[in-house]
Every structure is written in structure tokens, then in C-alpha cells.
Amino acid sequence: MNQFVLDHSRSDDQYLRLFPHIKEIGVIKNSSIRLGGFPYSPATDFEIYYVQDGKFEWCVDGNVFYAYPGDVVILLPGAAFGNPNGVLEIGSFSWIKIEGDGIQQNRYWVPGEWSRLNKEEREQVGSVICSGHPPILQKFTDAGNILKNIQAELSAQSVGYRAKVNGLLDELLIHIARQFTKVTNPGRDFPRTFMEFEQQLRKNLSHQWTVEEMAALIGMGTTLFNERVRSYSGFSPLSYLINIRISQAIKLLKDPDISLTDIALDTGFYSSQHFSTTFKKLTGYTPSQFRKNHLKDK
Amino acid sequence: MECIITIELGTNAVRVYAFDLQGNIIGSLKGYCPTFHSEPDYSEQDPDQVFITMLYVLKNLLTEKIHPKKYKVACICFSSSMHSVLAVDKRGNPMGKAITWADNRAIKEATDLKQTTLGDKIYKATGTPLHPMSPLTKIAWIKNNEKDKFKQVSKFISIKTYILQQLTGEYMIDYSIASATGLLNIHKINWDADALKFAGINSSMLPELVPVFTRAGKLSKAYQTSLGLPASTKILIGSSDGCMAILGDGVNGEGAATITIEDSGAVRVMGDKVLQDDQHRFFNYLLTENRYVSGGPTNNGxxxxxxxxxxxxxxxxxxxxxxxxxxxxxxxxxxxxxxxxxxxxxxxxxxxxxxxxxxxxxxxxxxxxxxxxxxxxxxxxxxxxxxxxxxxKTLEEHRKIDTLCINGSFGSQPFVTQMVADIYNKPVRLRQNYHSVSYGSYLLSATEMGIFKSLDDAAKTVSLVDMVTPDKQAHxxxxxxxxxxxxxxxxxxxxxxxxxxxxx
The missing domain is CATH 3.30.420.40 (ATPase, nucleotide binding domain)
Structure with missing residues (x-):
């Protein structure tokens, strides 16, 4: 086995000194099967694996698959990963582990302050990466090339390498986010994309959605997203969201055991006051009047 | 100045149009409303979302185009897609979602019924093909598959009935929508006893049956306020999208047919007689007591x-x-x-x-x-x-067709229209930027208001200005x-x- 790993554990931490967010970067070439060499265990950070050679039987969160040269495996913190039998198979791959912003959370990650992306873009990239895509991106050699460049920059340490490495990391993240959205919606079926998008809103109705977040969810720029949603649905993205919120509130109002405040917060209004005003503007009824009308036998 | 507003409740969108009394469009807006497929055969709409979408779009149209120009809304006329079924409890609250025409869960009920003489009798009485699209077979499906729910159902209503009930408190169903339920005897215009028995319900579980010109009650106070409309605003129950599409094209009587090709499609004729087809190939829906819209629907448009x-x-x-x-x-x-x-x-x-x-x-x-x-x-x-x-071709076994009208987003594309003319070897009329269903609802409203003497007169005023002539050789x-x-x-x-x- 031939392995080259950089991390912060050694005292002569010269390579990663300027990069506290890169927890580990490495490449491995393995020429004989090693039992116990690749245990199935939870990822500590945001981790990217790129297969250069060989065929690996890997498992992420209980799903077993084969990774071939050119494939990339993306892991969120907490995702269980490894060979199902703990075996390190023959072949070679490289990897990088990147720490996230702020408190470590399970299955959640956004790029930290080191990134050259502004806050909004970082959140967009993070929300695409965290939105529940399958962990493998097939034939994604761009990612492998960027990883190789990062390693080269780190070993050479030429002038300006700090900016160069962080720039390459940003590029890698953007590539991954774009690849994820390209896989889930190849731009052919807007009705289906819209349906998936609106299911996401429904699943997380209490979240304070912004248009930027919604656009990122389906991997479009905000302007194009606005225009497409408007021409397809007749609503702006935020009006459509309000529609779903009120439709859901109507259903909840018919259950006398849920308080108006709970309904307001569950359906994403800031407060019961905000809920009441919006509801009345559209229906003419306050939520409590509406509730009273619908609890009578007819 | 007075205006007429038409609202079409479709399976993908709610479309609201405003017309002046001469039939010119003042404004239009649409709002998307999804169809859900929780199982492969299922196709459902959320009745509350349809309602909220309708309110939202209507309110926007009123505040953008109608109120600023001081139009007085004389009438709001509804149309909707056919064959929807919604079960409501004794408080009038929906028990689940509304099942749409495209839902296929009742395939067994439909196939079984089709093989019996009862099926033949019911088809001849109701004019609705025995198919999972038909509310008759959908209600029978609920009876057979959701026994507990079925016992709790107070009424089976259409999506339009639900929307109007929310606005006015009345439970009504018009002749057109009722005639597409498979439960209405279209000759006698009352609920068909055989069909009710097969569905396992009685007529008190259905909305009140009324002609398409009926006022469906008064807009309740709250909606008068939120929409900025007076209590006197007439709420017309209206008809179905299918009946309005043919009326809006002015196709009436012998010699003419209309082709609609949207996602799906249909070919329709209108006349004063039911088309009796021994092979059960056609539908016969009621526009009024003596006007039948007959034809055949396709899934593939x-x-x-x-x-x-x-x-x-x-x-x-x-x-x-x-x-x-x-x-x-x-x-x-x-x-x-x-x-x-x-x-x-x-x-x-x-x-x-x-x-x-x-x-x-x-x-x-x-x-x-x-x-x-x-x-x-x-x-x-x-x-x-x-x-x-x-x-x-099958319609021509019963009716002479000399000229065709075409509408719908696919059908009205020039290349498609020309091909229809060539295949049929008949001239085809259409009008670009024209929405037949909404215009049909305008004609119906204007007739109710006395602007036209009858629907026949109203239909005669329609002129589809563009004509495409067939190419004999291609034919x-x-x-x-x-x-x-x-x-x-x-x-x-x-x-x-x-x-x-x-x-x-």
C-alpha cells in the first residue's frame, strides 16, 4: 500500500498550516486486499472521495454500490461510509475532508469563512449539497482534476498558494452543486421539476424560505427561476408559497385541537398576527371565524 | 360599465377571464394548481388549494384590471373539468382529496360493470361511458375499498360544487357536470336509480341538480369584503369545460364538429338528440334540457x-x-x-x-x-x-360533419391545424389567442343576462376568423x-x- 496523507495531527504541520478548514487530504494506491483497512464508520466532516483506479464496493448509510474510476462519493458529516466488510480493495482513490461553518451538525454543511463566495452563495451551495441527493456522482472527472490540482498546490507551496487552494476548493464545491442539480433535473421537464420543488416546500413549510434558496433548490439563477415559475404557474415563487401555506392552514383549522399559534408557525407565518392578517386579506375571515364556520354540522 | 368574469377550474390551473358585455377580453390570469399522484393510478387535487388559488387569482384580476377601471362585475360564471369526485363529511369538510378524471383506480369496477346488462342499461340512461373516469365507478370503488370512510360520507360532490359551497354555502351541481357523473339519467334529467344503486348511495348524498343558468346562492359577507364585490354580484353555476369549449367555438347542430387538443383531446358535436352507440364509444353530456354535447375523448394529445x-x-x-x-x-x-x-x-x-x-x-x-x-x-x-x-370517423357514422373548428394549445399550432385539415379533408376554422372555454362561459352569462335570446343565438355570433383549407394530395x-x-x-x-x- 502506498499512501500520502496530510492532516493536522503531526507537529510539523507545515502543509496545512494555512488551511485549518482542510482536516485531511490524501491519496491511496493499494495493490493487495487489506482486511479491516476501510471500516464502515461515520464521516466526521464534509468528505469527497474520487476513484482513480479499480472497482470499490462501498456503502453509504446502508446503501451498497460500486464506485468506478471517475466516480465521486460525497458525504455529509454523520453519514456512515466504508466497505460493508471493512475491506480495503485493490485500486486507488483520493479524498479531502473539509470542516463546515460554525457548529458541527449532522447531515448539514455550508462552506466556512475561508471561502471566497459571499454568504448568500455559500448558503446556496450548502443547501444544494444538503438537499438529499444520492451520494454518488458518476463519471465526474472534473472533480478529480481539481483535487489533483489542490494536492499539487499544497506540495509546491509556490507564491500565492493559499489563495489558489481556497479558490480551487470553491470551484470544486460549485462543480459538485451544479452536477447534483444537473443529475436531478436535466432541464427537460419543468412541470416535473416544479412538482419536486413544490414537494420540498410542503415538506418544510415552516421554514422561512427565500427566493434565492428556492432557486438554488432546483439549481437555477434567481432571475431565470422567477421568470420560469411565473410563466408556468402564474404566481411569483413567494405568492405560490403563500398559497400552499394558506391551503394547509385551512386544513389544520378544521381540527379544533390545534392552537392558532401552532397553525401559524407550522405553516411558516412569523406569528399568529401575521397569519391572521394574511388569511383575512385573502378570505375575508379571520382564522378563528373561519374555524367556527367549519366546525358546525351542515 | 359592466363586465362578466369567467372562472375555469381545470386539473392543472385555474383560469380567470374578464369580458366586457360585447365579449372583448378585458383581462385574464391563471394560477397553477397541482395534480398529485400518490399511487401510480391515482390523480388527485387538493380542494382547498384549488379554492385558495381561485380566490387569489380572482382577487388579483379584480384589483389589477377591474376595480381600477371602475367596472361593475355583473356576473361571475364558473366552469370546471368533468368527472371529479370529492367526499365530504357532515360538516362539509373534505375527507381527503378530490379524485380527478384522469384517476384510474376504479378500473375493476368499470370493467366488471361493462360486461353486464346492467352496465348497458346504465350507459344508455346516463350517456357516460363506463370507464374509471366516471364518478359512478369511483364512488363504487370507495364503497368497495374504503368501507369505513364510505360510511362517514355525508355527500359526494364535484370540485365545482365544493368551490361554490365555500363561496355561498349552497350545494349545487349543474346539468353538464351532473351528466358526466354517470349517475344522471340524461333523458329524464334526474338521478338514475340503477346507477345510484350500483354506487351504493341515494340522491340525498348528491348536490341539488340545477340548470346551467342557475344562481348558485349569494356571495357570503366575508368574500364580498375581501374581493370588493357587492352582494348583488350574480354567481352563475355555469357548465363544464367540454360543453363550453364547443359553445365557445359556436359549433351547434348538424354539419359541424369541434376538435380540442390540449394535453389530452376530444372531438365533439352538439345537437338536440342523444347519439346512441351500441359499442358505447361516445359520451353524451347535457348543456341544457334539449342540447346534447356528444363525442369521444382521447388520452393522447x-x-x-x-x-x-x-x-x-x-x-x-x-x-x-x-x-x-x-x-x-x-x-x-x-x-x-x-x-x-x-x-x-x-x-x-x-x-x-x-x-x-x-x-x-x-x-x-x-x-x-x-x-x-x-x-x-x-x-x-x-x-x-x-x-x-x-x-x-366514428362520429360520422351518426352525424354529418362538413366543417371543423379546432382549439387547444396543441391543436391551434399552424402545423398541427394544417395536418388536421389534410387528414380530415375538411376546412378547419380557429382563432388565435382565443380561449374557447372562457368564451363559452361568456356566451352563457350573456344569454342569462338577456344580451342574447338563447344559447343558439349566442353560438351564431361566434366567428372564427382563420380558416385552413385541406390539401387534397396530402389527404x-x-x-x-x-x-x-x-x-x-x-x-x-x-x-x-x-x-x-x-x-x-
């Missing part, structure tokens, strides 16, 4: 070309399917009629009229080594339109392929069943 485009379009502009469709159509236009011997059966979604075979599937037939992509594009469109033609070519198309469509029924079984 513009949605099939959209499917083709999604697979083979270039999508140079991401998400812009219209652009890719235009590109493909221009490719198809460079191929001669008949696609050099490539023939397409469009039954990707099974088929209703005229073959009524849920197992039917798509076929490209006669592919040879010289066929290119452009031939596939053209033959796909030709196949969809042969399907439309096959409905027209001769299409006819040869159509014969083969018709033969294959019936001949393959055993093979359709076999492949459908493998796909399940």
Missing part, C-alpha cells in the same frame, strides 16, 4: 408530443420546452406527409375513444434503415392526429396510412394486453 420532445428535443434553452417543440416541428415540416412509411400509434397512456382499451400502448411501425430522426418527429404528430381522426397519402393505423389499432389488442401485463 399534446402530452405525447411533449413526451417525445423531452426525450429527443435539443433543449438548447434549459427548461424551455416550447422552444424545443418548435425546433422539432420545423424538422418535421421538411419531411413529406406519411413520414416515408413510418407509422406511429400514439397510445402511450392507453386509449379511450374510439378503441376504449386501457392496455393499448405506443408503436412505431414500419421502421426501415433510411428513417431518420425527422421521420420519427413527423410520424409522432401524424399518429396523434390519426387518433383524433379515428374519433371523428390521399394520409388516408392510405390511416387505413393501416386503424387496422393495427384493433389487430394488436391481444399483444397490447400481453405487453401491458409485462409492464405491470
Amino acid at each position: 399534446g402530452n405525447i408530443f411533449e413526451w417525445f420532445t423531452r426525450q429527443f428535443g435539443d433543449f438548447k434553452n434549459p427548461f424551455d420546452i416550447e422552444h424545443s417543440m418548435r425546433e422539432l416541428i420545423s424538422e418535421a415540416s421538411r419531411v413529406a406527409p406519411g413520414s416515408n412509411g413510418l407509422l406511429f400509434l400514439p397510445y402511450l397512456l392507453g386509449e379511450r375513444a374510439p378503441i376504449w382499451n386501457a392496455n393499448a400502448r405506443g408503436v412505431y411501425f414500419g421502421v426501415n434503415i433510411k428513417h431518420e430522426k425527422a421521420h420519427f418527429v413527423r410520424s409522432t404528430i401524424e399518429g396523434i392526429l390519426y387518433g383524433i381522426y379515428s374519433i371523428g 390521399q397519402t394520409y388516408l392510405k396510412y390511416y387505413k393501416l393505423f386503424a387496422r393495427l389499432s384493433t389487430k394488436l389488442s391481444g399483444e397490447f394486453a400481453a405487453i401491458a401485463a409485462l409492464q405491470h
